Amino acid sequence: MKNEKQDFMKDMEYIDGITIIDRNGIILFSVKFNPWFHPEIICGEKVLGKKLCSVFTNIDEDTSTLFKAMELGRPINKKRQRVANVEGEKIVTMNTSLPIKGDGRIIGAIELSKDITKYKDKNMHVIQMNSELLSQTDEMAKHLGPDRARYCLENIISSNTKMNELKYFVKKIANGKASVFIYGETGTGKELFAHAIHNESNRKKGTFITQNCAAIPENLLESILFGTTKGSFTGAYDQPGLFELAEGGTLFLDEINSMPVKLQAKLLRVLQDGYVRRLGDRKERKVDVRIISASNMSPKKSMKEGYLRQDIYYRLGVLSMRIPPLRERKEDIEILLNFFIHKYNKLLNKTIKKVSKEVYDTLTNYNWPGNVRELEHITEYAMNMVEPVDDKIEMEHIENVMKQMEEEEEMEITIKPLKEVVSQIERKLITITIQKTKGNVSEAARLLEIPRQTLQKKINNYHII
The missing domain is CATH 1.10.10.60 (Homeodomain-like)
Structure with missing residues (x-):
């Protein structure tokens, strides 16, 4: 970041070429000092009056930094660009492009360029691309209908010892009937573990239903969980709840610490007896459902602050798992970056293969309050910023989103009434x-x-x- 603030020309030290175009992309002036460009062919009078994109055939108006400067009406500094000469040889240039104004409007642009081809892989962190994990997830999703667990243990990618111990723990407990309580910060992957427990168990052919307890008002959540009978309230009709729908399978209650305490008491009775009663009904129904719950707060803190009843935790947390935050497993950043880059290469039709050392160091030194979800967010943002012809992520592609994340983190402590x-x-x-x-x-x-x-x-x- 320090280098980004230095004067651009001082940082370039020298230039290899100057190009000036008009508003329509016609070359008005071109001089090249680097022999690679074949200056006798692509500069001087031989290119004057020609379209920029006809001289450098691998760039167009969308990828040219000259056109970008005119479009934005401001300088484009230290922008890397891959260009091809008349013989098809490719180089990487570092450019500063500035719009030219006349009579209050933009009439063209000027660009100073430097050949950095021999330095292009210096200070780069190469990402060894591996599409196997993403392919496994995609293949599984193709054969699954609604209310089915989509992830298995193989989809939890990690080289961290603690995470691998948790994966082994999942295999040990998968076929049991005891409830599982998963806790960890937002974005650590609690839901992935819930899916994996179900898919490792003898219930994997059964239904897997997820319900976020924070997303539904108390009165509606009660009817969703336990079901309703006709006449139990205005507009009610006979409807099974999630416990009945998950019969023989798994019910995953996410953000259980957001469930109203009053409703937790009713849930406790179901957990103790294994029977559920629809709202307004006298009949009880036996259910065979395994409960997995999750919280972004530790059980101890949830109980201490009154968000979770002690008695219900002892039922929900017969088996408990803490998912470590990303800052405690920094060794996973590279493997996760690998996964997300491949994922968005496919979605965005990009060919990213590496990130700069500065980017990699920034990511590994960051505290990650949003954990893995935040890493995916930043990776997706960066890949949208990379030009289609580029194959790497550089600091310019992430600095805005990183700054935004840091500002949001500072604003977490807000003044309330x-x-x-x-x-x-x-x-x-x-x-x-x-x-x-x-x-x-x-x-x-x-x-x-x-x-x-x-x-x-x-x-x-x-x-x-």
Whole structure:
């Protein structure tokens, strides 16, 4: 980043050529000092009046830095470009292209260029492309319908010891019936492990249903999970819930710590007894479903702050797994970068094969608050920025998105209305006290030193019990 801030001409040290074109791409002036260009052929009077793209046949208006400078109306600094001479030989140039203005409008552009072909692989980090993993995922997806697990252990790519230990753990527990609790920061791959557990188990031919508990309001989430009977509320009809639909398979409850505590109590009964009752129904139905749940918060913190009942965690977390964040497994960055570059090469019709050493060092030194999902986001952004003729990612392709990520991270601590903050703290404190007193409201009111009626009202308002 420091070099990016230096004066461009000082950084170039010298130039190999100068080209000036008009608004239509007609060459008005061209001088080349490098013998490679065959200056007697592609500069001077022999090219004057010709189209730039007819002289350098492998570039067009979309890839030329001269046209880009005119289009944007500003200088394009240190832009690398691959060009071919009249004999088809290709070189890589570093260019600075500036628009030329006259009478308040852009009438052309001038470009200073330097041949950097012999340096083009210096300070580059070559990515050894391996399409096997992506092909496995694509092939699996082709043969799967809805409500099926799409990923297996082979799709969890890692060279980290802890991650490989977790993959071994999945194989050991896969055929059991005990519930699994997966926790880790956002973007670490919790859902991939949930899919893998199902696909490693003897339930793999059964249904795999995912429900994000944070995405649905409490009253609607209850009916989605347990089902409804006709007349149980206005517009209700006989409808099986997710527990019934997942019969013989797996139900994955993502962001379980966002499920209202009141609803957690109803879920606990299902986990204990194995029976589910639709809303408004008297009949109970036996269900055979394995529960996998996930949280972006540790169980200890979730229980301490009142987001997760202790009793339900002991049912959900018979087996638990912590997925380490990307900053704890930096050795995975290269293999993940490999995977994402191949993925977006295919989607964007690109041929990226390497990243600059500066880019690689930046990625490995970054803290990754968004983990693997953030790495994919940055890779996809960079590959959209790379010109179609280029085969590498350089610092100019990621600096804007990296700056944006850093600014968003700084903005995470935001000022909120005092009333909102007080309500959040009050809710947590009441929840913890109620759990400590095992639901004894009178005892909780005594500990909190408030009237019982006041506490009961707050409990109702916050839907704590």
